[in-house]
Amino acid sequence: MKMTDPSKKTPQGSSLWKDARARMAKNRFAMGGLWVIVVMFSLCFIFAWFCTDPNQVNLTNKFAPSSAEHWFGTDALGRDLFARILYGGQVSILVGLIATAVSVAIGIVYGAISGYAGGKTDAIMMRIVDTLLAIPFLVLVIVLQATLSDWSGDVTQWIVGNFKWDKEFTGRLTNVVPLFFALGLLGWLTLSRIVRAQVMSIKEREFVEAAVALGYSKGRILFRHIIPNVLGPTVVYSTLTVPGFIMYEAILSFLGLGVESPNSSWGVLIKEGANFLETEVQLLLLPGLFFSLTLFSLNFLGDGLRDALDVKAAKD
Amino acid sequence: MLRFLTDRILQGALVLFALYTITFFLAKAMPGEPFTSEKNISAETKANIRKLYGLDKPIWEQYITYPKNIITKGSFGISTSKGRPVIDIISQSFPNSLILGLCALAFAIGIGVPIGVLSAVRKNSWIDWACMAVAMVGICIPSFTIGPLLQIYVAAHIPGLKVAGWGNLEDILLPSFTLGLVSAAYLARLTRGGILEVLSQDFVRTAHAKGVSPSKVIIKHTLRGGLLPAVAYLGPAFAALISGSFIVETIFQVPGMGQHFVNAATTRDEFLLLGLSLFFGFLIVVMNLLADLLTGLLDPRVRHTRKTD
Numbered sequence: 106m107k108m109t110d111p112s113k114k115t116p117q118g119s120s121l122w123k124d125a126r127a128r129m130a131k132n133r134f135a136m137g138g139l140w141v142i143v144v145m146f147s148l149c150f151i152f153a154w155f156c157t158d159p160n161q162v163n164l165t166n167k168f169a170p171s172s173a174e175h176w177f178g179t180d181a182l183g184r185d186l187f188a189r190i191l192y193g194g195q196v197s198i199l200v201g202l203i204a205t206a207v208s209v210a211i212g213i214v215y216g217a218i219s220g221y222a223g224g225k226t227d228a229i230m231m232r233i234v235d236t237l238l239a240i241p242f243l244v245l246v247i248v249l250q251a252t253l254s255d256w257s258g259d260v261t262q263w264i265v266g267n268f269k270w271d272k273e274f275t276g277r278l279t280n281v282v283p284l285f286f287a288l289g290l291l292g293w294l295t296l297s298r299i300v301r302a303q304v305m306s307i308k309e310r311e312f313v314e315a316a317v318a319l320g321y322s323k324g325r326i327l328f329r330h331i332i333p334n335v336l337g338p339t340v341v342y343s344t345l346t347v348p349g350f351i352m353y354e355a356i357l358s359f360l361g362l363g364v365e366s367p368n369s370s371w372g373v374l375i376k377e378g379a380n381f382l383e384t385e386v387q388l389l390l391l392p393g394l395f396f397s398l399t400l401f402s403l404n405f406l407g408d409g410l411r412d413a414l415d416v417k418a419a420k421d
Numbered sequence: 422m423l424r425f426l427t428d429r430i431l432q433g434a435l436v437l438f439a440l441y442t443i444t445f446f447l448a449k450a451m452p453g454e455p456f457t458s459e460k461n462i463s464a465e466t467k468a469n470i471r472k473l474y475g476l477d478k479p480i481w482e483q484y485i486t487y488p489k490n491i492i493t494k495g496s497f498g499i500s501t502s503k504g505r506p507v508i509d510i511i512s513q514s515f516p517n518s519l520i521l522g523l524c525a526l527a528f529a530i531g532i533g534v535p536i537g538v539l540s541a542v543r544k545n546s547w548i549d550w551a552c553m554a555v556a557m558v559g560i561c562i563p564s565f566t567i568g569p570l571l572q573i574y575v576a577a578h579i580p581g582l583k584v585a586g587w588g589n590l591e592d593i594l595l596p597s598f599t600l601g602l603v604s605a606a607y608l609a610r611l612t613r614g615g616i617l618e619v620l621s622q623d624f625v626r627t628a629h630a631k632g633v634s635p636s637k638v639i640i641k642h643t644l645r646g647g648l649l650p651a652v653a654y655l656g657p658a659f660a661a662l663i664s665g666s667f668i669v670e671t672i673f674q675v676p677g678m679g680q681h682f683v684n685a686a687t688t689r690d691e692f693l694l695l696g697l698s699l700f701f702g703f704l705i706v707v708m709n710l711l712a713d714l715l716t717g718l719l720d721p722r723v724r725h726t727r728k729t730d
Binding site: 400 | 709
């Protein structure tokens, strides 16, 4: 990574990011989305630690209306809904982020190799992507998730043993871990195409030619010269995949294939809420509101970032 | 055209083969046992049951036998959890899923395309802004929130509509609306983009200049080219409908294929899982092919480039 030192960046490169920032700041929807996400993150990851225990069952106080103690009231088991929404948000957001990280890692390496190799290798590798893209995503995710489900317990044990993490926190992750991988292992396809297109244009640039002339190996050129240069735009593009993964987590949890009670995620909360719809609509509406607001903002932010960086689109 | 067709059919076969291979080995790697029940079954009985289903043979033999049986006997195996042939389960549930899917697609096109056209024609007006905001909401609010809300606020208050169930004509209404909403939102965005692009082209300006009425410019000159992105999306839209049907069928208790698929994954029913995955894959391959043919019909450029390839 040291090779990406600032001296490598031409002034033109830095002005691209500066322009992008200026364009971004002008896009009110994207900035609004950014603020909502900042608030949501701080709620879920900072404020949540000061909340009451989301798994504290209190059967004498079920379906309580909102009060100073329970801001959003309580659910069917007397658990604090606000705390459950925030802790559920942690899981949902983490699934989105980690699955994206996994798929970005795979997509960059795959796309970069395909784009850099060119010719037959490229044709075969892209044919594989096309084939996998034609397979219904949810079908594969469900099968893979079922295959990985058993293995997650071992991973959690290992994390607890090796990292001395909070047991309660890792416990919440138990049946989420296969989700990270099931989604990430299958979600890299579109990303690899984007990376490939970028690599194909970058490999014609002078600094790559210079590296070739210096006699560097292909692997070194690819991983130290080309990939660092496609990293920024790719990560920006990948913000658009985060809401998709969050949605898939909710779908799987709703079907009973993802996160399971008593752990919470937004999908689990919506599923639980749907059971008490006739009398307690807020159990469905409030988690649904948090969920939709996050997805809404992430989509606007992703669109905004993409437009801000896409120089060609911005000119016309 | 013929070459294009054979090329696409071969590619479709490749997709199905890949899908089969992945699903087969993942299903084999699944933890747990298909034949677990409360009763204690002796090891001998279990071995006999496994033999009955052909699960005692080496994995490579099983890998070859399954597609061979599909092609020669038309048999998708026997569901280990239901004890019935998979083909029976599919033929029983597929009509329900098909009706639901087609009605949802009709909703999606019927709502999405007009909204997209409207907001493209009134670009940057409050109508455009409102339409696109609604479309974004449609994408971001999941069907498992909208579905239950429709049940409680619509179905419960309108006589004749049932909260859940399947069998009467009016039962189709709410599930297919719920299912079609997301695709409608995507279609609206794609249609808007497609039409805007065509509207900026020279021949549209020429049409305006020679005095063609604005509505005629849209209908005769713009719509055909502007709908291309939306038509290309029909294949993926169909895939989205299949995924969405898993949820909508659960909410509205529609006896379709989605529920069987989810059950197959949880009960480790590998033959049902394989059969349904292949069937879904087949449907999507066919839909993608149809969407491509339709694109060629609307856009002569596509046909032309294919021929010269």
